[in-house]
Amino acid sequence: MNSIFKFFTPRDKKFQPLFEQAGSNVLKISEALLLALSATDLEKRKEYIKEVERLEHVGDDITHSIFLELSKNFITPFDREDIHALASAVDDIADYIHASASNIELYNIVNIGDAMIKLAELLVEMCTDLDKAIKELRSFKNIRVIADACVRINSGENQADYVTNLAIARLFEFETNAIELIKQKEVLQTLEMATDKCEDAANVLESILVKNA
Numbered sequence: 001m002n003s004i005f006k007f008f009t010p011r012d013k014k015f016q017p018l019f020e021q022a023g024s025n026v027l028k029i030s031e032a033l034l035l036a037l038s039a040t041d042l043e044k045r046k047e048y049i050k051e052v053e054r055l056e057h058v059g060d061d062i063t064h065s066i067f068l069e070l071s072k073n074f075i076t077p078f079d080r081e082d083i084h085a086l087a088s089a090v091d092d093i094a095d096y097i098h099a100s101a102s103n104i105e106l107y108n109i110v111n112i113g114d115a116m117i118k119l120a121e122l123l124v125e126m127c128t129d130l131d132k133a134i135k136e137l138r139s140f141k142n143i144r145v146i147a148d149a150c151v152r153i154n155s156g157e158n159q160a161d162y163v164t165n166l167a168i169a170r171l172f173e174f175e176t177n178a179i180e181l182i183k184q185k186e187v188l189q190t191l192e193m194a195t196d197k198c199e200d201a202a203n204v205l206e207s208i209l210v211k212n213a
Contacts, residue, residue: 014069015077016138022062022090023127023134029055029097030127034120036101037112049101056098063091077137082208089201090130096194097123100187107183115167119160119191126156126198133205146209153202160195164188 029052036048066087070076076083104112129149136145167188175181 014073015066015083018062018066018069019086019090019134019137022059022066022087023131025055025059025062026090026093026097027124027127027131029059029094030120030123033097033101034117034124036104037117037120042110046105049105052098052101056094059091059094063087078208078212082204082211086134086201086204086208089197089204092197093123093127093130093194093201096190096197100190100194103183103187103190107187109183109187113167113184115163115188116191118163119188119195122156122160122163123191123194123198126153126195129153129156130198130201130205133202137205137208140212143209146205150202150206153198157195157199160192164192 032048032051032055036045036052039045039048066083070080070083103109129152133146133149136142168185171181171184171188175184
């Protein structure tokens with residue numbers, strides 16, 4: 001009888017800890033990225049980029065675990081589509097942060113501009129809010145925390161758009177080395193895509209709020 005009851009009970013003890021791990025991990029990735037971009041010592045930068053890569057693999061494992069639990073459980077704490085969408089969005093943030101860091105190393109970009117650092121700072125702020133909001137899914141006792149975090153994430157994405165567009169415009173105006181322009185533009189746009197994925201995660205959180213609060 002107990003086994004039947006457990007089968008039909010929403011698996012809060014499975015999904016919520018995994019989501020909290022994912023939120024904490026993506027925050028750590030954003031912090032490692034900021035350290036990498038802020039480092040003036042190139043060897044230190046490489047160490048931070050390796051840490052970004054390591055954390056991205058950790059994130060992949062967490063996402064895989066969430067999808068595995070989704071396939072094993074008939075009833076879930078909230079909509080299956082939202083669980084899949086939130087896990088995918090958080091994973092995408094990590095992927096784009098990792099791609100940004102990797103491209104900086106692969107393209108041998110030595111001089112990191114202010115715009116890249118600003119985008120990394122915005123990512124830390126957005127991932128901090130995302131981490132806080134995900135933790136509130138455990139009880140839904142303070143939905144204002146989730147709602148406010150989503151508003152700040154959306155605002156951060158708008159700022160990131162402005163920073164990226166301005167930086168690219170300045171590249172076209174002042175950068176005379178075409179290869180360097182292409183490399184810088186690529187990294188800027190990848191960083192901006194990471195902020196887009198933060199907004200995607202916030203949109204899923206808002207959907208969960210509407211359905212469950």
